[in-house]
Amino acid sequence: MQPLDRRRFLNRLATGMSLFAAAGIPGLTRGTAIPWGPDVGENRPQRPDGLAQPAFRPLPLGSIRPRGWLERQLRIQAQGLTGHLDEFWPDVAGSQWFGGDAEGWERAPYWLDGAIPLAYVLDDEALKGKVTRYVEEIVRRQRPDGSYGPMASAPSTRPYDLWAILLANKMLVQHHEATGDERTLRAVEASLRALGPSVTRTPLFGWGKYRWFEGLIPIFYVHERTREPWLLDLARTLRAQGTDYPALYAREAVTSPTPRRGRWTWDKHVVNTAMAPKAAALSWRLDRRPDDRAFPGRMLAILDRYHGQVTGMFTGDECLAGKNPVQGTELCAVVEFMYSLENLLSVFGDPVFGDRLERVAFNALPATFSPDMWAHQYDQQVNQVQCTINPDHMWTTNGPESNIYGLEPNYGCCTSNMHQGWPKLAAHLWMTTPDDGLAAVAYAPSEARFRSRGVPVTAALETDYPFRETLTITVTADRAVSFPLLLRVPAWADGATMTVADGSPVPMRAGSFHRVEREWRGPTRVILRFPMRPRVSLRYNDALAVERGPLVYSLALEEQWTRVNAGAPHRELPHGDFEVRPTSPWNYGLLLDPENAPSGLTFEERPVGERPFSPEGAGMRARARGRRLPSWEMAHGWAAEVPPGLQTSAEPLEDLTLIPYGCTNIRVTEFPRVRV
């Protein structure tokens, strides 16, 4: 059978469908027993005056090393586009930030914002040397008034959108944290000092206005090391000039999908949206307003209800686009949302943000790269049966190349911003608690080093999670020391248990942080088991989606990659552009009962591959039964309940293979339901 003509199929989708889910906004906060303790231990900077303490503090960059599949993934990234973008892509190689004449705004700082944490979590000497040379060049070029980069210092010149300065400072403090180079800290402080008069002359506008809160990250970083009160005044000034997201989310406009070929707006821009959940958390640290604590949950519930996808993301191609699984989600939004969740986890300590972080990181993030991480998409789709240059696309405001895999499909922002996803995840897996303890806030194989009450401690996690249910943590203390170990128990992990040393398994409550208080001495093993029961969720138009643990499962398709744009500038291999088409049928409905998911699904462990997120490297696969549908149009389009006449059509039931969403390049994830 030939795959159905995609244009007719998409047109079908554009008509006659309910755009809003009937489901109520789910409650977001599960109780957690984390105290907001007032103190900080010696492993953290001195307590600042005037800033509320976060529930957890990220460890200094470089304290956490990836292991197992995560290390392989990060090495793929370092050997792919991230490690080499500056060698051939003019907007970084010839950036005005480094004295060149190419783009002089966000692109070079974006790249460094991901390349710096990648270099230091991997402890990669070559990459560390490379990023350090660029950082030193930016610092060296700073002007006496504190302005740097291409930002003009003369007030009479055309206003420069200060977003790039907020971003550059956020990027630079990571380098200071990893290296302790005081010149970088002084450069950021001088830049922030210049920012006050600058925003007094020309208040924030454009991207800077919508992303004001990113500036609070370097402001707080410098404040915790200098206690300069003017820094918090500057933070309040940025907040006063910036977009008021709670007010924006009290209005109805954000709930409606942007029409196909609709109007681009700042308010519904998907990357702004993905960055914004952290605004309230940072604002809460300034003056502890209860509304700021409540807002992120409310914002995520609205996004889930009106634009949510099974990957934990929301659509935006590139403005918010509703729940239809063939709308796109921009890669910048994926990595920015992950960073927002890492900030929310740190400030509020709510495990729900850890669940969401893993869901995005293990599904939406890897799916949107080629397995070698040389090519990426601008927009990914949850139901993505082919990735081609398509002038008849159904995006809201993006262009025809948005979902091919390539160097800079549609626009180059993701080319420069995609790098932060994996390395910042690795850097935020473990955090310290206010009472000198350690919290495992998200799980992937890794090793964390910190000091508790002066005693060096290592926590090493061996696991193939999220492809497996068992996680083995070895805590090693140089000498006896008592501190709490907090373990996030995912909300889906009913029946979770923990076994310490030679003890018996202890039950843990799903959706909480489990606290282990003991004296640690030498190596102690802590074995976690998170039972992963299959789930079948009802999605857009009652379509079925298969989930197990933090992973979403999609139909595995045979695929054909075709090189395109070979003559375009900078597309020399390995950084070329590609279309991907299916060479196996994809138009199936599934025979599954949402009330009894395990009855229709079997799961089989596979070795986690050298490329963990590739079709052949998938560490787990599922079998389900389904039936090919003669025509999607007859089946009421994507994801509709199949009419009774077709549910039992003449097509035979077939055994189908599903693999994790993050391992696919093309896929069907939301399926119509068929019956025996």
Ligand SMILES: [Zn+2]
């Ligand atoms: Zn982008």
